[in-house]
Amino acid sequence: MITLTLDDIPNILMYSTPLILGAMGGVISERCGVVNIGIDGMMCMGAFTAATAGYFLANPWLGLLFGGLAGGLIALLHAIACVTFNADQTISGTALNLIGPGLALFISRLVFAGSTQTLTVSRKMPKIFSQEVSGIFRQINIDVTSLIALIIVILFWFVLYKTKWGLRIRAVGEHPAAAETLGINVRVLRYACVIMSGFFAGIGGGCVTLSTVSCFSPTSISGQGFIALAAVIFGKWMPHRACGACLLFGFAQILTVKLSGEKSLIPSQIIAMLPYVLTILILILFVGKSVAPKASGKPYNKNIC
Amino acid sequence: MKISPEYAVQMRGITKTFGSLMALNKVGIDVKKGTIHAILGENGAGKTTLMNILYGFHQADEGEIFLEGKKVFIKTPHVAIAHKIGMVHQHFMLVDNFTVTENIILGNEIANKLGIINYKKARNEILKIVKKYRLDVDPDAKIENISIGMQQRVEILRALYRGIDILVLDEPTAVLTPMEISGLIKIMHELTKDGKTVIIITHKLKEIKSSSEFCTIIRRGEYIDTVNVRNKSEEELGAKMVGRAIKLVVDKDEAKPGKTVFEIENLHVYNERKISAISGLCLKVRAGEILGIAGVDGNGQKELVEAIMCLKKVKSGVIKINGKEIQNTSVLNVLKNKIATIHEDRQKRGLILDFTVSENAILGKYKLRPYSKNNVLNNSEIGKLTKKLIENYDVRPKDCQNSLAKELSGGNQQKLIIGRQITCEPDLLIAVQPTRGLDVGAIESIHRILIEERDKGKAILLISLELDEIINVADTIAVIYNGNIIKTFSQNEADEKVVGLFMAGGKVGANARKNS
């Protein structure tokens, strides 16, 4: 019989953290009207840069920061394409999903003597309590990155729904022309949101290589960005709901691990499908038609309207 | 005219091109402080572009702007707002799923240093203005839940909230009932009394007469004249706008209605939010008759068309064409039963803009012979059909067969749709807002086509928000209100005022008549 205990919370969160950060990147970008299918590529670049910087600087915090910056840099390309050149956002995102991992592995081979795996960092991101704690604290000793991710979700929710910046971002995603007529600079805001989107996705990638494991390899980021995107849609473009979707996914992952750990009749490959099947089932049963921000995916060019 | 501080706005030599299109060619305007000034011109004449330049939404290629005698450079709407200019666009610039308050404060939020919005304070500010100008708007309502007239007030409120001195209204009456229009004119006068200047953009002659003092006329991007409205008749203004004498009344013979072709009995339909949109509607259209449905937007017109076309489920009731029930079948079945519809949104429902003209010509009949055989399209037959349409319905340019539909002008797109739908040889032709956004020439020819079809014995259902159009073209006029036909007139007994009162609701109509 499978039982879930308090011990599993840190693991669920560990799986969910990169997804949550990636999803926040997706939320902020789509909320201001730019579809960002390139989250995965940005996470990959972030994961690699974080591990590399973490290795050379021997400081995981700086590593994480550099991971975010690298993600933001890739996102800048997306912003240039989508905001300045009114490019097709899906195509641009697809391109970044090729460029991100390509660039990460290319540089890795240059820096780490032909290897696509970076060297192990000397210090990983810490847990919230030191190793010596006992009892319940030991059980719920989650990664600091998980805590950061949850705080960022709350921050995102607060900014989007309580502040003037959030009001403007939402307006730009729904009706950019309206925002423009009220003196809001749609382009600048979109640039900011898309770059932020890459920054958080980059940090999300960094969480994989600095918290979950301690180096970057070609399989470090394998589709987390896409799962995060699914969580965005699943969560109806709201930060807290998208976070919930990521947690659910993390939960299913842990369930998978536990199920395949037991000597069960079900082959492990079938169990591995569980999170994905579950997502589809939940979408069918509960979500129904989700409504994207109205201007999401549409280039905004006032001279054409 | 000299540049002087007496004028709220003076624009000189404004030129603007979009791609290869010359939208404005050295246009100027002088608007006296504290007046209501109209800009008259046809659709596409460039009047909105001129005001968009004043509002900083577009930048002029050449030309100067003076406010109270001082030269200004308005690069963005932000600068315009700082110069106390406000603009209400024809298509409202409101975010549907925001509240009234959120929409008003957007871009001008009352917030603390951290950017946290103080909604309570904002709400009070708004209520103050609502009271001062008697605007009667609920600051907590969501935009998608309030009427078009109300939304317009939110737009005006938004400008007032920013403390503007100059208010530009783009086609403000296009969507209002006659009652709402007089309400709007009252508000405009309140504003000028307060020392503010109002500029209205319109192509409707009647409203200029009833609201404005001065009127600047623009035609095809060229400045024509500025006149004192009092000294000019509607006909004179119209002639200046179009460049030739225009007929304000449509020529037609008495209708000779035949048997009933189309019938709706006790129709009930829900809208997207599961609220009754049509409740117990009945109507009949006879052969050789144009039945016009007059009404304010949002009273069930959209749902009525969708129910007829089987795009929306009918809750109860019967829709019959030639005695055959068609409700809750399929679009295909409706088309087979010889109903053709000219949809109001030609770019969304009527055409596929990225298809060629010939591909659009067979939309809805590509499965019929001779246009296809054994599932393979017959290009030479399709070409013949397209040529015929271009010829008979005067679609320009003449060699547009293989160009994309989006390259045609609005009027030509509409002629293409109308031609296509009429060549379906329908028994019932439904025309929804068939002249929306078109210039006078195109409007005249579309009205003529509708009347010709009537004379050929077709039944025509004309749904329009333009009361003038209904009264001029329809033989029988039915007023729709709140999802029901509340009154039917024949053309000769229809008076604009009375119909207008019914459009605002039966009870109000009755009361108003009592008072008058």
Place this chain on the structure above:
Amino acid sequence: MVQMLVKTLKKPITSTFIAIFLGIFFASLILAFAGYAPFDVMKALFNGIFSKPKNIANVIIKSTPIIITGLSVAFAFKTGMFNIGAEGQFIAGSVAATITGLSLNFPPFLQIPIIILAGCLAGALLGGIIGSLKAKFGIHEVITSIMLNWIAFHLSNFVVNCAAFHKPNSSNTYTINENGFTTLFYKWKTSEEGLKFLKEHSLISEFFLKTDFNIGIFLAIILAIFISFFLFKMTKGYELRALGLNSQAAEFAGINIGRNTLYAMLIAGSISGLAGALVITGASPHNISDLSMFENNGFNGLSVALIAGSSPIGCIASGLFLGGLLYGGQFVQMQIGTPSEIINIMIGTIVFFIALAKFIPILVDKFSKHRIKSNTFNKF
């Protein structure tokens, strides 16, 4: 003169070539930055593709699956859908082909069509799920596709590890029965007579004997032509394109949105499934093995379709181009030591500039207007 130049510059194909050029240019910049001589790398790449007939044959073999998945993606694009699920559909096709190829053993004229049909059906099943969930529940095709890619991934690994198919002491299944092979002249080229002939004709020998040159490329070309015909000449294709460009207008013209969405994805899925089946029948090792990562046959199809501007015929050219880059890229690493990932960067950059390509006609317009203006000034 200027007019003609403007006209050529405005053609979509010109934009594509400009994008390819810029992609190669930026990849060269990165190479130079990393300390490699771009020219040497390009030379190695070129030699890797064209130096031997064997290489050309291998490029074609490598290109075949991505041409076909490219066709699947391009087809879905035309109907308004983003088939990022081509990867999963490809895997499903290869799994189904392997299972049928192992379980059945009919003569080739029956065996091959059955295997291919099984692959198509498996792909169509996945596509059908995507289409019906979109049609029935409005669930975005991208989410379902991504989930199904992973489900197919794990399904494939499950099949590899099934006792019935697993080849002991390996990480793959058994090779399918020979009757299912679609390699050209498979039997003949290893027969005595064939070997004798090939010995005398070294060029042909290299092309056929040293590679698994198979019927796939011919099927891909026929398929591309058929899809073009279907989309542009048949009523169903007309319906699906109308749906893709403006679903509301299509609905108003009596085209059923839900049903056609399902059809479109069934077709797109079966095309990707076909690609998977043809890889199993066409090229060694004629089996599936444990996956640790996606092999990108479907994802590369996305790039193929994008570079081709969703033109089915264009997919053949862009598929061969991409296949060449991917195959030639290996030589770059072997000969010069440049990381082969430079190829992915190059492809990504090309796709990126394809996204920007819409801007070229606008730029041309602006530029030509200036020219005309200054010309008129010169006259006065």
